[in-house]
Amino acid sequence: MTEQLIPLVQVDDLHKEFRQGNIATLALQGISLQIQRGDFVAITGPSGCGKSTLLNVLGLLDSFDSGSYQLSGIDTSTLTVDQRSKIRNKHIGFVFQSFNLIDSMTVFDNVALPLLHRGCGKAEVAEKVEHALSAVDMAHRSAFYPNQLSGGQQQRIAIARALVGSPDLLLVDEPTGNLDSKNGDAVMQMLQKLHQQGTTIVMVTHDHRYSRCASRQIQLLDGQIIASGQKLEVA
Amino acid sequence: MLYLQRFRFGLKRLFLQPALSVPVVLSLGLTLAAVLTVLSVYYTLMIRPLPQIQAPEQLSVRNLKVDFGATSVNLLNQSIFAHFKQHLQSYGQWGFVSAVTNERVQTSQQEHQLTRLDASAGVPELLGVQLLLGNSSTAADQNSGVWISETVWQQLYQRDAEVIGQTLSYKGKAHKIAGVYKDVLAIPTSPEPAALQFWHFFDDTKQKSSGQVNFGSSGVTIFRGQKQPDEATIQQWLQQFLQDAPELSKLSIVSSQRDYRAEILGDKVKLIWLLLAVTLTLLLIAALNLTNLLLAHYQSRSQEFAVQMLTGCSVFRLKLLVAVENLSLVLPSVILGVLTSLWLVKSLPFLAGDSLPLLHTIRLDAEVLAVHCLLAVLLLVLFSWPLPIPAQLASALSASGKGQTKQQNSVLVNVLFISQLTLSTIIICGSVLLAYQGYRHIYTGYGFELVNSYMIDTNTKVDPGLVALPPEEMRASMLHYQQRNELLQQKVRQRWPEAIVMNSRQQPVDSRYTIRTMTDEQRNMPMTFAVSRVDSQYFATYGIPLLHGRTFTAEDSEQAIIIDLTLARQLSAEDPAQLIGRRQGIEHIVGIVAPVKNLSGLPMWYVNSKPLFTERQLLVVVLPEGQSLTAAEVQQTFGEFAAEYPELKVESMQQHWLNTTRQDRINFYLISAIAATALLLALLGIAGMSQQQSRRKRYEIAVRMATGASQRQLLWFAGRHSGLILLLGIMFGSALTLLIFNYISGYFSLFKVMNWQALLLLEMVFAAVALVAMLWPCWQVVRHDPIQTLRNQ
Numbered sequence A: 001m002t003e004q005l006i007p008l009v010q011v012d013d014l015h016k017e018f019r020q021g022n023i024a025t026l027a028l029q030g031i032s033l034q035i036q037r038g039d040f041v042a043i044t045g046p047s048g049c050g051k052s053t054l055l056n057v058l059g060l061l062d063s064f065d066s067g068s069y070q071l072s073g074i075d076t077s078t079l080t081v082d083q084r085s086k087i088r089n090k091h092i093g094f095v096f097q098s099f100n101l102i103d104s105m106t107v108f109d110n111v112a113l114p115l116l117h118r119g120c121g122k123a124e125v126a127e128k129v130e131h132a133l134s135a136v137d138m139a140h141r142s143a144f145y146p147n148q149l150s151g152g153q154q155q156r157i158a159i160a161r162a163l164v165g166s167p168d169l170l171l172v173d174e175p176t177g178n179l180d181s182k183n184g185d186a187v188m189q190m191l192q193k194l195h196q197q198g199t200t201i202v203m204v205t206h207d208h209r210y211s212r213c214a215s216r217q218i219q220l221l222d223g224q225i226i227a228s229g230q231k232l233e234v235a
Numbered sequence B: 001m002l003y004l005q006r007f008r009f010g011l012k013r014l015f016l017q018p019a020l021s022v023p024v025v026l027s028l029g030l031t032l033a034a035v036l037t038v039l040s041v042y043y044t045l046m047i048r049p050l051p052q053i054q055a056p057e058q059l060s061v062r063n064l065k066v067d068f069g070a071t072s073v074n075l076l077n078q079s080i081f082a083h084f085k086q087h088l089q090s091y092g093q094w095g096f097v098s099a100v101t102n103e104r105v106q107t108s109q110q111e112h113q114l115t116r117l118d119a120s121a122g123v124p125e126l127l128g129v130q131l132l133l134g135n136s137s138t139a140a141d142q143n144s145g146v147w148i149s150e151t152v153w154q155q156l157y158q159r160d161a162e163v164i165g166q167t168l169s170y171k172g173k174a175h176k177i178a179g180v181y182k183d184v185l186a187i188p189t190s191p192e193p194a195a196l197q198f199w200h201f202f203d204d205t206k207q208k209s210s211g212q213v214n215f216g217s218s219g220v221t222i223f224r225g226q227k228q229p230d231e232a233t234i235q236q237w238l239q240q241f242l243q244d245a246p247e248l249s250k251l252s253i254v255s256s257q258r259d260y261r262a263e264i265l266g267d268k269v270k271l272i273w274l275l276l277a278v279t280l281t282l283l284l285i286a287a288l289n290l291t292n293l294l295l296a297h298y299q300s301r302s303q304e305f306a307v308q309m310l311t312g313c314s315v316f317r318l319k320l321l322v323a324v325e326n327l328s329l330v331l332p333s334v335i336l337g338v339l340t341s342l343w344l345v346k347s348l349p350f351l352a353g354d355s356l357p358l359l360h361t362i363r364l365d366a367e368v369l370a371v372h373c374l375l376a377v378l379l380l381v382l383f384s385w386p387l388p389i390p391a392q393l394a395s396a397l398s399a400s401g402k403g404q405t406k407q408q409n410s411v412l413v414n415v416l417f418i419s420q421l422t423l424s425t426i427i428i429c430g431s432v433l434l435a436y437q438g439y440r441h442i443y444t445g446y447g448f449e450l451v452n453s454y455m456i457d458t459n460t461k462v463d464p465g466l467v468a469l470p471p472e473e474m475r476a477s478m479l480h481y482q483q484r485n486e487l488l489q490q491k492v493r494q495r496w497p498e499a500i501v502m503n504s505r506q507q508p509v510d511s512r513y514t515i516r517t518m519t520d521e522q523r524n525m526p527m528t529f530a531v532s533r534v535d536s537q538y539f540a541t542y543g544i545p546l547l548h549g550r551t552f553t554a555e556d557s558e559q560a561i562i563i564d565l566t567l568a569r570q571l572s573a574e575d576p577a578q579l580i581g582r583r584q585g586i587e588h589i590v591g592i593v594a595p596v597k598n599l600s601g602l603p604m605w606y607v608n609s610k611p612l613f614t615e616r617q618l619l620v621v622v623l624p625e626g627q628s629l630t631a632a633e634v635q636q637t638f639g640e641f642a643a644e645y646p647e648l649k650v651e652s653m654q655q656h657w658l659n660t661t662r663q664d665r666i667n668f669y670l671i672s673a674i675a676a677t678a679l680l681l682a683l684l685g686i687a688g689m690s691q692q693q694s695r696r697k698r699y700e701i702a703v704r705m706a707t708g709a710s711q712r713q714l715l716w717f718a719g720r721h722s723g724l725i726l727l728l729g730i731m732f733g734s735a736l737t738l739l740i741f742n743y744i745s746g747y748f749s750l751f752k753v754m755n756w757q758a759l760l761l762l763e764m765v766f767a768a769v770a771l772v773a774m775l776w777p778c779w780q781v782v783r784h785d786p787i788q789t790l791r792n793q
């Protein structure tokens, strides 16, 4: 039962700086954080405060300079590029503000990517992709190409791709940033539903309407956590 | 599943992105074809077992050459070989064979042109050629019979099982067919035999017992056994032989032995290596270019690769996926390469002419195709391995599009580009210099003019009985032929009134010479020269300048001679003019002319030509430009005599020149093609590189333009990086070219006349052309309103 005791994400005193010539930007300055399975964490803060950087580090897309990050008890600092890929494939789903779909592939192929890299069989891939696409209400668009779809639809495809491999951790970076409010609301509802089904979600947003949906909020300023609190259950 | 998807994507890219796929498939396909063709040649000539030759490791060739400085002549002929063999029999088996091509042969139905192989009995068995029908050549009574090859059997006799005993005639004599051998092409005779061949055997136990010893033939002496006799033994034999032939003892005779295959290849080995190096370099240039092109292509897709990694693709797998994509580029190239090379190998007999032995046996072997596939795999690796893996996935995925100005892999790109340029410079400079030399060799420096002249040769055999006639009869016969000659001349003059008709037995381009050696008594020095029998009008007609003395006159006897300046210098280095009137043996010198280029490479000795006192009549007719004559017309002109000359031949000087320079001209075209290909590849690479660079900077260029930069400033901004790299590459290339040529000129006489100024000039011209190729795409970007780019963003 040790599984239950180990937090999904355990971050201690994380530092990261970007260097461009002589100019150094301290993007993360001593972040410590714990996320349990089933949490829905919202990260907020002004533009440029390091939200995306933190999310990228959590998603193993970026390295950090000092501190430690343990994912399900695994120390991530010593992982090779391929080991990171493998962990991302099995345990992490990622949704970006700019969707990051591959334009030359159909919706189906885009969503199937994590499963294909995992080596799933054809039938299994077809079944899971169908399932993920219906979950985001896009099953009827599986033969389309991304640029034939609206922004909201593309974001839903991106969510389907993040979900299709049943990850332990869903990282969402401003999912509504490029969408109008109607589409944004729809995406948020979807995330809430996922949370209710037990998915652990970390979401970056600067929209307070949406951050309130989360079970926990973390506020960042200049690469530091200035506030962290449980959401008050409003009756 | 994913791989299949990537392959399909690659195929789609092939058609949808012609800017990428056309240069890749074309340049790769064509260079692969060149490599494949040369590899086939290499494999056939150097590695594949020689067809029909058994246990070739026991075969070797003995060369005994009479050295004349500029040329050398075989010592052995059939009768000297008989002497040689008799003395050296204990060492192993000896055989002697020579080839005559285009021998006219009559079967019962038709006339054909075959290769005649004149050999000592037992040569096919010595080589290991399989006997298909009849008796072997070692069986008794070879003298009267002939043995035909399988191809002759097939084409002339439709594989008739009863062919043995049928007759085949040549030179007016009928021979019974005694057997059928398999075709054999791998014989180091010159000329090389064709598959349409027949054997005639001479008795090598019979030596010429008396009279003057002739030497010289085109035959080769083949040995089969463990070890050839050593040089000392050969010299012993030579001493013994020369005792019977004292007139040969003054000659310098060089003896050597050679491996059988090496003898067939001759000095073509170096040529093959050179071709292999050149084609592989061309392939390398193409591959480096394409790698660069693909790197730019990859960069435009970095977001896609980042997404693959995001969703869990390992680095190796990603490269594998890209390799599968690229398979769709490499596969068509490979197919194009194989098809083109099949065609090239087929046209090799035309392309390579007689510059390569065993031409007709060259084909695409499975082994060569395997090497080809290996090359293709290597290319795939080269194209797919440098795939830029985003070090920071996060930034690749957050890219908004404009941030992509910084090139990944820029060191690799620059290194590839510089190596490409270096190699191109070497190949281009080398091949252009060679082509120029070839051009000069073919088209200039003859020392005579190509005029509209024709050699009429009645082609009748020299009457062998003439010398043996009693004096009165001989005189009568001479008179008869002289009159005949004058009559024929008259007839030709009547038919072509504007023609110059000469008694010369040569045109300056002819390859038929008599080589003569004599000792200059005054200085007791041997001289070797080529003898040419010409008419008094010869020098004026062909524009050969007379330097001293006079030309022949009608009164001159055959003892009057004219020599060329080269020979004159040998006789009197200080003052050639004083040689006029001097006696040289029984002859006396009346004039000295400028040297002309001739095939023997020897100095010339012109004899005043009188009509031949034989049936064979030789006339040279020079017609005004625009007129021509044919054998049929001449025959018609001869009227009542026509029937006496059924084999009359007419050869024009132009045609003869075309024939003798054919190989040189083909080489010239080939080298020019290599130069052009290398230049094209280089320019493609340069333009591609420059296009990538300026495309990448397009956004920045637009911003600069919007803020008021002039087009010239923009051009400088767009092109300076590529320009610098270009300069570096060409400088490297130039330096290496000098080094390599310095080294190579020791091995290839072709490179000997290397000229530094010419090389420098060439490099400058190349640099200028390259600069244009580089600036052109920059100019396109600068000129094409870059503000548009901003608006589209």
Ligand SMILES: Nc1ncnc2c1ncn2[C@@H]1O[C@H](COP(=O)(O)OP(=O)(O)O)[C@@H](O)[C@H]1O
Pocket (backbone or CB within 6 Å): A018, A019, A020, A025, A026, A027, A045, A046, A047, A048, A049, A050, A051, A052, A053, A054, B395
């Ligand atoms: N690839 C990068 N190179 C340099 N600086 C960067 C890079 N990515 C982010 N930054 C800097 O790090 C800081 C944090 O960025 P980010 O995490 O994207 O902020 P947020 O997502 O909160 O708006 C910013 O000041 C940004 O300029």
Ligand SMILES: [Mg+2]
Pocket (backbone or CB within 6 Å): A051, A052, A053
């Ligand atoms: Mg951000």
